[in-house]
Amino acid sequence: MxxxxxxxxxxxxxxxxxxxxxxxxxxxxxxxxxxxxxxxxxxxxxxxxxxxxxxxxxxxxxxxxxxxxxxxxxxxxxxxxxxxxxxxxxxxxxxxxxxxxxxxxxxxGHCHPDVVKAIVNQTETLQHSTVLYLNHAITDFAEALASKLPSDLKVVFFTNSGTEANELAMMMARLYTGCHDIVSLRNAYHGNASGTMGATAQCNWKFNVVQSGVHHAINPDPYRGLFGSDGEKYAKDVEDLIQFGTSGQVAAFMSEAIQGVGGIVELASGYLPAVYSSIRKAGGLCIADEVQSGFGRTGSHFWGFENQGVVPDIVTMAKGIGNGIPVGAVVTTPKIAEVLTRRSYFNTFGGNPVCTAAGHAVLRVIERExxxxxxxxxxxxxxxxxxxxxxxxxxxxxxxxxxxxxxxxxxxxxxxxxxxxxxxxxxxxxxxxxxxxxxxxxxxxxxxxxxxxxxxxxxxxxxxxxxxxxxxxxx
Missing domain, CATH: 3.90.1150.10 (Aspartate Aminotransferase, domain 1)
Structure with missing residues (x-):
């Protein structure tokens, strides 16, 4: 600026x-x-x-x-x-x-008049049907959302929450790569369902249930971390995890750009470029959890991952996407999105017309104001x-x-x-x-x-x- x-x-x-x-x-x-x-x-x-x-x-x-x-x-x-x-x-x-x-x-902002108007108008017109029928609210919002993302990230699947979005992203990565192992970060929080609880790495938020296939790397925490602000030293731990904790091939690496529940911890500079390189060499995908840091909240960029100059393969989002309306999304490339056609995959409320109308209104307000x-x-x-x-x-x-x-x-x-x-x-x-x-x-x-x-x-x-x-x- x-x-x-x-x-x-x-x-x-x-x-x-x-x-x-x-x-x-x-x-x-x-x-x-x-x-x-x-x-x-x-x-x-x-x-x-x-x-x-x-x-x-x-x-x-x-x-x-x-x-x-x-x-x-x-x-x-x-x-x-x-x-x-x-x-x-x-x-x-x-x-x-x-x-x-x-x-x-x-x-x-609470009860923003434009968002309220969009919700009320859509509710009075059509509160819910199903994505098995056509409705312009979901496609209009998907198009607008895709326009805010870089590269070939343009295929959107709507969910109801960040937990659902992260669950879906992890499953897609495993299906696409044929691998089960996922690398996450210590101190991370990605949700409280079975898969995302495995990726979450704080005992405060984990129950003693089966959580398989997730390896937690040293957290690149500039304040409390082992290597201070040296992102590349932390990234070396991910290489070690791949070599000594997996078959040498992984499904994905998942991280927040700024850990929210973990205490607003911004990843050490230079960390994500080095890690993304290691993960892709091991055949894995890179998942950016933008549930808290997305939609302009970091100020300098629209998405948190942009602050480290990387482009992920899958982006998950929720929270600020709807200004309080329950909606989340997974955005990925057309090639990766194809994995969900191998079976029937469906979400009753994901893409609900009221929620997508609200999300589209939020996007317009963020841009206009x-x-x-x-x-x-x-x-x-x-x-x-x-x-x-x-x-x-x-x-x-x-x-x-x-x-x-x-x-x-x-x-x-x-x-x-x-x-x-x-x-x-x-x-x-x-x-x-x-x-x-x-x-x-x-x-x-x-x-x-x-x-x-x-x-x-x-x-x-x-x-x-x-x-x-x-x-x-x-x-």
């Missing part, structure tokens, strides 16, 4: 921050001490009155009727009843800045401010990611990198009380995951950092 534009944006945001902060005197007025409280940016919208069940009533029913595996954030969970763009509202009409975006899912560029400008500024916060607070061990997919890792000691598991909960709860909802992840649960709607503004970024600063100062 033009550096002059970036400098101007940074200056304007700092100027607005100085003018927009709220000031309130502390109780110690005799010493003339001034305590600075972060002030939420103005937003010309009021949520309609809510008349439904209270948070306490919902929690009671949830404990009785929903799976006990379902957990929630905060000591007092928020009853979210309304959303508008980058903001959420609770049962009392209180506004919160959404810095998590429904786990990197809300791309255009320049949300990828906004993710780059605001994300770069936010990362700069978070790094400045790191200089101020010893508890911040690392700031990482790109665009509006950022991570802040908290540690009790920077040398030993001891995870600050308790402290992050305290900061998170304090931030919620001041009006910011933020995500949490990483293997140790000590990383803030910042994945807001892509309409996030510079003023929102300032408010987020000011609130985090205030909360950390209270530890």
């Amino acid at each position: 033009n550096r002059a534009v970036m400098r101007r944006a940074l200056w304007e945001s700092r100027h607005l921050r100085r003018r927009g902060r709220g000031y309130s005197r502390s109780a110690d007025a005799c010493n003339d001490v001034v305590d600075v409280y972060p002030k939420m940016p103005p937003f010309d919208y009021t949520a309609p009155p809510y008349t439904g069940p209270t948070a306490a009533e919902i929690l009671t029913k949830r404990k009785e009727f929903l799976s006990p595996s379902m957990f929630y954030f905060y000591e007092k969970p928020v009853n979210v009843v309304h959303g508008k763009m980058q903001y959420l509202f609770d049962e009392n009409g209180r506004r919160y800045l959404d810095a998590f975006g429904g786990i990197a899912t809300v791309s255009c 320049n949300l990828q560029e906004n993710a780059h400008v605001v994300g770069s500024y936010l990362k700069e401010r978070l790094n400045a916060l790191k200089d101020k607070h010893e508890i911040i061990g690392d700031v990482r990611g790109r665009g509006l997919m950022l991570g802040v890792e908290l540690v009790t000691d920077r040398e030993s990198k001891t995870p600050a598991k308790v402290e992050i909960l305290q900061v998170m709860d304090q931030m919620k009380e001041m009006g910011v909802l933020i995500g949490k992840g990483g293997f140790y649960g000590n990383v803030f995951r910042i994945t807001p709607p892509l309409c996030f503004s510079l003023q929102d970024a300032d408010f987020l950092v000011d609130v985090m600063d205030y909360a950390m100062a209270k530890l």
Whole structure:
């Protein structure tokens, strides 16, 4: 992006921050001490009155009727009843800045009018039929989606989620190559079905069920990894896995460009080109999991894998593709796509007209409102401010990611990198009380995951950092 534009944006945001902060005197007025409280940016919208069940009533029913595996954030969970763009509202009409975006899912903004209109119009016309009949919604969206991908990646198969997309991608790779072995990364998360659970490599998300044929390579983690930021040294481990852990031939290598659930870990520079080369020499395909990093979220590129200059053979996506509507997709080449014609393969809801109409509307909004560029400008500024916060607070061990997919890792000691598991909960709860909802992840649960709607503004970024600063100062 033009550096002059970036400098101007940074200056304007700092100027607005100085003018927009709220000031309130502390109780110690005799010493003339001034305590600075972060002030939420103005937003010309009021949520309609809510008349439904209270948070306490919902929690009671949830404990009785929903799976006990379902957990929630905060000591007092928020009853979210309304959303508008980058903001959420609770049962009392209180506004919160959404810095998590429904786990990197809300791309255009909550209840974006264009997306809502597309959903309503399609629902009133045809809610569901089947892909056994013709309907233009699925083909129009597939064509638009294929136009955003490089090379010969132009054949789309729609699913309902990222887990389904990754399951299908793994099966296609195994069918196409005739091999079973798949290489994944330690710390990866690819889903919670049988195949994807095998590719996932965190014990927190794995049950003791049969998971065969997946080898987990050393994670190219620049912060905690064995070789720091040297991507090519990590890539050597994949060669070793192929030579010593397989027959010498593999089905695929699967990875996220930035590990989301794993704590916003961006793969070491130069890693993917070296690994893709090794995998292809072993007859395998390269699968890019873009469930969280796709659709302009990284700012600099539309897809996360583009940041390392590679072109995969199969791309999987979900989350931001539908702005909250359940839809996922697998995109591959015509040659690889042929493997599914060997038998009958079908998905009842994949390609549903309402979901594909919503996805197409999302794509149009991202392009028309320049949300990828906004993710780059605001994300770069936010990362700069978070790094400045790191200089101020010893508890911040690392700031990482790109665009509006950022991570802040908290540690009790920077040398030993001891995870600050308790402290992050305290900061998170304090931030919620001041009006910011933020995500949490990483293997140790000590990383803030910042994945807001892509309409996030510079003023929102300032408010987020000011609130985090205030909360950390209270530890």
